[in-house]
Amino acid sequence: MTERGAPTILEVEGLAKSFGGVTAVDDVRFSVAAGESVGLVGPNGAGKTTVFNCVCGQLRPDAGEVRFDGRPLGDLPTYRRARMGIGRTYQRLEVFPELTVRDHVLVAARAHLGGGHLWKDLLGRSATTAEERRVVGEVLGLVGLGHVADVPVAALGLGTCRLVELARALVAEPRLLLADEPSSGLDAHETRALAALLHQLQVERGMAVLLVEHDLGMVGAVVDRAIVMDLGRVVADGAFADVMAEPEVRQAYLGVR
Amino acid sequence: MEQLLGFAVPGVPYGCAYAIFAVGLVLTYQATGVFNFGYAAQAYVSAFVFGWLVQVHQAPVWLAFLVAVVALGPGLGIAMDRLLFRRIPPTHGLAKVVTGLSLLVGIPSLLPVVFGNQNLVGLPSIAFNPNTVYFHLFGLALAPINGVFLSSVVFTAAILVVLTVLLRATPLGLEMRAAVESRRLVQLEGVNADRVVSAAWALSGLMAGLAGVLLAPTQATLQSQAFLTLMVAAIAAAACAVLRSMSVAAAVGVLIGVVSLVAQGELPTGSVWYSAVLPALPFVVLFAALLVVPGLRALDDSRDPLASVDPPPPPVAASVRSPQLERVVRPAWWLLLLAFAVSMLTWMPRAWETVLDQGLAYGTVFLSITLITGLGGQLSLAQGTLAGVAAFTAALLALHVGVNFFVGALVGAAVAAAVAALLAVTSLRLRGLGLALMTLAAALLFDNAIFSQPALTGGTAGITLHRGWLGAVDFFDPNGHAFFVLALAVLAACAAGVRLVQRGTVGRELAALRGSEVGAAGIGINLAWQRVLVFALSGAVAGVGGALLAVQRASVAPGEFNYQLSLAMVVIVVTTGVRTVEGAIQAAFGFVVVQELLQYAPQRFSGLTFVLFAAGALSYAAHPEGIVELQKRRWTARVERIVLRHPPPPGALPVPAGFGEPVAGEQR
Ligand SMILES: Nc1ncnc2c1ncn2[C@@H]1O[C@H](COP(=O)(O)OP(=O)(O)OP(=O)(O)O)[C@@H](O)[C@H]1O
Ligand SMILES: [Mg+2]
Numbered sequence: 048m049t050e051r052g053a054p055t056i057l058e059v060e061g062l063a064k065s066f067g068g069v070t071a072v073d074d075v076r077f078s079v080a081a082g083e084s085v086g087l088v089g090p091n092g093a094g095k096t097t098v099f100n101c102v103c104g105q106l107r108p109d110a111g112e113v114r115f116d117g118r119p120l121g122d123l124p125t126y127r128r129a130r131m132g133i134g135r136t137y138q139r140l141e142v143f144p145e146l147t148v149r150d151h152v153l154v155a156a157r158a159h160l161g162g163g164h165l166w167k168d169l170l171g172r173s174a175t176t177a178e179e180r181r182v183v184g185e186v187l188g189l190v191g192l193g194h195v196a197d198v199p200v201a202a203l204g205l206g207t208c209r210l211v212e213l214a215r216a217l218v219a220e221p222r223l224l225l226a227d228e229p230s231s232g233l234d235a236h237e238t239r240a241l242a243a244l245l246h247q248l249q250v251e252r253g254m255a256v257l258l259v260e261h262d263l264g265m266v267g268a269v270v271d272r273a274i275v276m277d278l279g280r281v282v283a284d285g286a287f288a289d290v291m292a293e294p295e296v297r298q299a300y301l302g303v304r
Numbered sequence: 305m306e307q308l309l310g311f312a313v314p315g316v317p318y319g320c321a322y323a324i325f326a327v328g329l330v331l332t333y334q335a336t337g338v339f340n341f342g343y344a345a346q347a348y349v350s351a352f353v354f355g356w357l358v359q360v361h362q363a364p365v366w367l368a369f370l371v372a373v374v375a376l377g378p379g380l381g382i383a384m385d386r387l388l389f390r391r392i393p394p395t396h397g398l399a400k401v402v403t404g405l406s407l408l409v410g411i412p413s414l415l416p417v418v419f420g421n422q423n424l425v426g427l428p429s430i431a432f433n434p435n436t437v438y439f440h441l442f443g444l445a446l447a448p449i450n451g452v453f454l455s456s457v458v459f460t461a462a463i464l465v466v467l468t469v470l471l472r473a474t475p476l477g478l479e480m481r482a483a484v485e486s487r488r489l490v491q492l493e494g495v496n497a498d499r500v501v502s503a504a505w506a507l508s509g510l511m512a513g514l515a516g517v518l519l520a521p522t523q524a525t526l527q528s529q530a531f532l533t534l535m536v537a538a539i540a541a542a543a544c545a546v547l548r549s550m551s552v553a554a555a556v557g558v559l560i561g562v563v564s565l566v567a568q569g570e571l572p573t574g575s576v577w578y579s580a581v582l583p584a585l586p587f588v589v590l591f592a593a594l595l596v597v598p599g600l601r602a603l604d605d606s607r608d609p610l611a612s613v614d615p616p617p618p619p620v621a622a623s624v625r626s627p628q629l630e631r632v633v634r635p636a637w638w639l640l641l642l643a644f645a646v647s648m649l650t651w652m653p654r655a656w657e658t659v660l661d662q663g664l665a666y667g668t669v670f671l672s673i674t675l676i677t678g679l680g681g682q683l684s685l686a687q688g689t690l691a692g693v694a695a696f697t698a699a700l701l702a703l704h705v706g707v708n709f710f711v712g713a714l715v716g717a718a719v720a721a722a723v724a725a726l727l728a729v730t731s732l733r734l735r736g737l738g739l740a741l742m743t744l745a746a747a748l749l750f751d752n753a754i755f756s757q758p759a760l761t762g763g764t765a766g767i768t769l770h771r772g773w774l775g776a777v778d779f780f781d782p783n784g785h786a787f788f789v790l791a792l793a794v795l796a797a798c799a800a801g802v803r804l805v806q807r808g809t810v811g812r813e814l815a816a817l818r819g820s821e822v823g824a825a826g827i828g829i830n831l832a833w834q835r836v837l838v839f840a841l842s843g844a845v846a847g848v849g850g851a852l853l854a855v856q857r858a859s860v861a862p863g864e865f866n867y868q869l870s871l872a873m874v875v876i877v878v879t880t881g882v883r884t885v886e887g888a889i890q891a892a893f894g895f896v897v898v899q900e901l902l903q904y905a906p907q908r909f910s911g912l913t914f915v916l917f918a919a920g921a922l923s924y925a926a927h928p929e930g931i932v933e934l935q936k937r938r939w940t941a942r943v944e945r946i947v948l949r950h951p952p953p954p955g956a957l958p959v960p961a962g963f964g965e966p967v968a969g970e971q972r
Contacts (some may be wrong), residue, residue: 122831125825135826146812165837168808171803191749203842215827290333304552 053080055117056223057102058253061272064097071097073279075111079223082253085247086266086287089276090299095259097139097236098276099225102257103135104128131157134221138228138259144201148192151200151215152183159219182218189244190214205232207219210241217248223255224248230262242268263291273298312562313441313453318562320456322586324463324515325538326545326553328508331467333547335480338389339603339737341404343512344535345411346384350377351520352415355424369430373513379511390501392925397603397736399682399925403876405579410550410874410918412528412909421908424526430517431455452522459518462510464554470507479503484677531866532783537586537750539741544589545601560586564658582754594738595701603737614664626944648788657788658898660857660893664791665856667892669849670877671798671885672842677874678882679806681818682735682840685870686727686743689750690843691850692865694720696761698851698859702773709773717847720796724843728836735821747867755862757850766861769854780858791852798845799885805841814838872914879920881930888931898964 057079064072071083072094079085087095100106102113104125113120115131129135143151156179157164169171175183187193190210195203200211209229216224227247230238242265248254249269260266266287268274273290275283283290292295325343332340354372357363363371384407392399416422432451439449471477483490516531521528524862538557545552562584571578581588594600596665611688648657669691675682694716701712721943731742755761771780779787816824817834825831854860876895881887899913923931963964 103826105825124830125822125826126830129826129828130519137823137826141820141823145815145819145824149864150812150815154809154829155808158813158824158828160815164809164813165805165841168805168810171804173808197581212823215823219828260780 053082055079056081056083056115056258058112058114058117058239059098059102059116060112062098062101062113063109064094064101066108070279072108075276075279075281076114077274077281077284078232079255079257082220082249083272084249084258085258086254086270086273087259087276088125088261088263088266089282090288093276093278093299095276096227097133097279099257099259102128103133103225105220108265126158126198127301129219129221132219132222133225134216134223135225135230136227137218138231140143140201140205140212141210142208142211145199147197147199147213148203148214149183153179154185155215156182156218156249157166186214186218189217191240206234206237207235213282214243219226220252221254225257225259227259229258229259230265238262238265238270241265245269253300307569309646310440311566313449315562316451316558317456317567318565319558320460321515321519321522321534321557322538322541322561323460323554324456324518325535326557327467327550328511328515328539329465329535329538329542330545330550330553331511332504332508332839333542334387334550335483335508336385336501336957337394338400339547340384340508341401342384342407342411344507345408346377346380346512347516347519348412348526348531349380349415349516351427351516351526351531351625351703352419352422352424352734354517355427355520355526356422358428359421359424365428365430366840366950370515373510373517373866375512377510379509381505381507381512382507385502385505388397388922388925389872390498396925398677398681398683399928401737401740402874402921402924404922405871406875406921407873407879408532410915410922413914413918415528416908417915421832424520427522427523429455429521429694431458432804434681444825445656453520455521459514460554460558463514464550465546467507467511467550471918476503477502479929495777502706511717525958536744536867538595539744540586540590542758543593543597543600546597547603548599556589556887560589566828580753583756584749587745587748587752589808590741591749594742594745600738600741601733601735604844613737623801629944629947645786645792654782656900657785661791661856662793662853663787663893664788665766665849665852665892665895666895667795667849667889668798668852669846670892671795671802671872672846673873673877673887674802674882674888674951675805675838675842676886677877678884679802679811679814680812680835680842682835682838683874684743684839684842685867685874686724686747686750687742687842687873688865688867688869689726689747690754690846691718691722691853692755692860692862693748693850694754694847695850695854695860695865696767697847699767699769699854700760702769703767708775709769710775713848713851716851717844720847720850721840721844724846725836725840728839732835743870744867747797747870751862757867761860764863766859766864768859769804774855779855787856792855794848794852795889802845803885804862810837820853872917875921876917877930878924879917879931883929883931884933887933889928894932 055078059078062072062074063070064074065121065141075094075098077085081144087098089095097106101108101111102129104120104123104155107122115128115133120128145152146154153175165282187196190213192207192210192214195207200208209232213229224245230241233241245256245258246269249256256269258266270287272285273283273287274281275290275293275296277295282295282299283293306479313936325347328343329340332338332343350372353376354368357368357371387408388403389400392403429451432454435451437448437450438454441449444922471480479490479500482493482495483497489510490500501544519531519534520526520886537560541553541557541560544556564582567582567585568578571582648660652660667789669687672690673684674685676682677686692715692951697716697719698709701711707715727743727746731739734742761767769780771778777786778784780788813824813829813834815833816829821831831843850865853864857864877888877891880891880894893911895917898916902909902912920931928936929937
């Protein structure tokens with residue numbers, strides 16, 4: 048169900064990356080339209096996280112190109128890509144243990160606008176503004192973290208930390224969200240709530256979502272389209288239900304695991 | 305040719321000394337994952353005990369060797385592992401460096417306390433007589449082969465052969481190599497990993513001991529200093545081998561030794577090459593290696609596939625004081641400050657006013673460590689150098705251009721900030737250990753190539769400050785308080801600045817960076833810019849502190865700003881608390897006061913200051929907020945419990961019901 052007419056926001060072409068002898072990603076190509084929500088699924092070790100890392104600039108691909116909004120990203124560092132509108136959550140938690148939940152969102156909101164705050168700090172003019180309080184409160188409410196806003200994340204559980212990462216990514220109003228297994232650590236109820244939230248954001252904000260998830264039920268609830276990877280290659284790309292019916296996909300899921 | 309050989313041959317023993325240390329560093333790193341800064345201290349302990357037994361107790365050389373090398377060497381290694389390094393999570397790179405540094409600073413100061421001050425002169429050699437010339441290489445008069453040469457070559461070769469065989473051809477060697485990859489995986493294979501790691505530490509301890517006793521006869525008087533210098537130069541060789549290959553490390557070590565001496569003979573003595581580049585050669589090599597060798601960029605990255613099983617570094621204890629207590633404590637601090645100022649201006653004895661003045665100046669320098677390590681999360685071993693850069697800049701401007709010293713100090717702070725920023729830019733790809741080594745290399749470059757130029761810095765005596773340089777006020781008046789007022793104001797301004805940064809946007813962004821570089825970049829934080837910023841800020845603060853120290857001492861001398869000061873400073877500040885402004889200030893006062901008090905103790909205790917602080921720093925791995933800060937927080941909590949009758953939740957904040965399992969390793 049690719050919306051014809053919507054401009055492409057992310058284009059990945061001929062992407063390849065290997066670690067020593069292991070080819071993690073091999074000639075991967077796909078695209079995501081603005082406002083579209085796409086599932087990137089595949090068995091463990093298929094290369095999904097590696098694709099994410101290449102898209103957000105954490106890894107340099109050995110070959111291939113990533114274009115965001117029609118612009119080749121080349122060697123652009125991660126932070127520049129983030130400021131362009133690529134938000135991300137991580138499979139292995141990347142939270143800031145010393146900061147509270149609120150500070151996570153606040154620091155993300157400010158970082159999004161760029162650095163150069165030193166002189167403001169030194170003049171004591173970096174207190175939170177009313178506008179910032181509003182935005183941060185809104186995001187926390189959206190993700191459902193309002194009640195733990197002032198708790199340092201070191202004291203929170205895994206599932207909550209995933210939501211913190213999500214809130215931190217959302218506050219910058221990304222145009223593309225890369226979510227890497229956001230539901231692991233959440234219970235069934237919370238997973239459903241999260242799926243609903245991602246869907247809502249996609250519809251309301253027109254945010255494109257690229258979702259890596261092992262919980263295919265959740266993927267089905269969020270995405271229009273699915274890309275299946277196996278052993279570093281894309282083996283299927285199409286409407287979620289169609290793709291799941293393909294023999295290659297069944298082979299990848301049932302045969303390898 | 306003959307002449308060249310004549311210069312090269314005496315270089316070989318030096319080279320062998322570097323090689324032995326480099327091989328030891330590589331061995332420990334390879335077998336245990338720890339870059340052991342304490343290695344030089346281990347070598348010194350064995351040499352010291354060996355000398356003490358032979359000279360003070362007239363023990364036979366073989367017996368002294370057995371005790372000091374065969375027993376004490378491995379024993380010390382195992383003790384270091386059991387008591388310290390084993391308790392540090394493999395992913396906590398900073399803690400490993402700090403622990404090694406504490407040993408390096410603490411152990412040599414501890415020996416006189418235990419054994420009394422010993423002047424160990426002309427220690428015997430374990431094998432060949434150092435003063436006998438055994439034969440001449442190729443029969444050339446210029447290439448005499450004496451005992452020093454023979455013993456260093458023979459032992460270095462023997463050590464290399466034994467180690468190679470041990471690591472390549474025995475099961476223990478295989479297990480050792482596997483254990484450093486992943487202690488846990490090895491354990492899953494049914495190997496007792498703890499035993500393997502202990503064996504590695506014992507082996508490296510033995511090597512350190514051997515190195516110590518081997519090198520002792522080459523020194524006129526046994527000094528820990530010499531071992532430190534050797535090790536630091538050997539780091540260059542180890543780095544060229546990417547801390548991986550012992551044979552490369554050994555080869556580079558020998559090469560550095562030979563090239564230095566050949567160059568010493570060949571270069572015209574008056575040239576810059578001779579006076580600046582040559583003494584700094586090992587550090588130039590280290591600097592270059594860190595710049596270009598890609599393998600050194602990932603020194604701290606654990607190769608352990610099971611690393612995520614390990615608990616993360618301990619979180620910093622929460623320092624939430626209840627508002628009621630805050631209402632009492634805050635005014636109390638202001639009162640204390642007032643009392644301090646009034647005392648200094650009125651009844652404080654002159655000697656103590658001087659001591660506390662020094663504390664104020666040190667406090668400013670120490671704040672730069674709060675910035676770079678506490679806020680930036682990186683270890684810099686060049687803070688003393690940065691302080692020196694500013695102090696010398698100010699002094700030189702006053703001396704040659706006639707600029708007011710305080711104006712010069714501001715220029716100097718800017719220069720120090722620029723140097724720090726440059727250092728940050730060149731080392732953007734390095735982190736943790738790599739960055740610590742880079743800053744160490746920079747400090748040594750300055751020590752050996754710039755601060756050592758008599759034309760520039762006035763030789764060991766340095767540059768004496770003149771009253772007139774400082775404007776109308778007499779800061780050197782033995783009965784005045786001008787310096788106190790100045791230093792207090794400067795320290796207060798710097799402390800307030802650091803605090804504002806800490807609580808502001810930059811502080812939060814840096815806290816994010818300390819938590820996760822990946823996550824920070826993912827939300828749009830520019831890591832490189834933050835790194836340069838925090839280095840520059842820290843350089844500026846160090847520079848201001850350095851200028852203050854210069855005014856306090858009325859002179860600037862190279863020896864006061866060398867790399868050893870930088871190493872000691874890190875250890876001192878880490879003890880009291882590197883995360884807070886109070887930590888730096890307490891460190892400074894603690895340091896100067898303890899040192900002054902020890903003046904009244906017998907001479908052998910004079911090094912006890914460093915022993916105390918090093919002991920405190922050893923707890924960094926468990927309590928990154930600093931042992932003193934930790935105690936303060938515990939007492940605060942206790943007081944709150946008793947006085948306010950409401951139990952504060954120290955770190956144990958309520959986890960809302962209904963959320964997933966705790967973060968891995970959070971509960972131990
Ligand atoms: N930094 C790395 N170094 C070496 N190998 C790596 C690295 N990152 C990934 N790999 C390898 O690349 C392959 C793809 O890994 P990747 O993490 O991208 O898979 P994934 O699809 O995200 O799997 P999972 O569902 O388990 O998260 C795997 O074989 C993995 O072992
Ligand atoms: Mg993955």
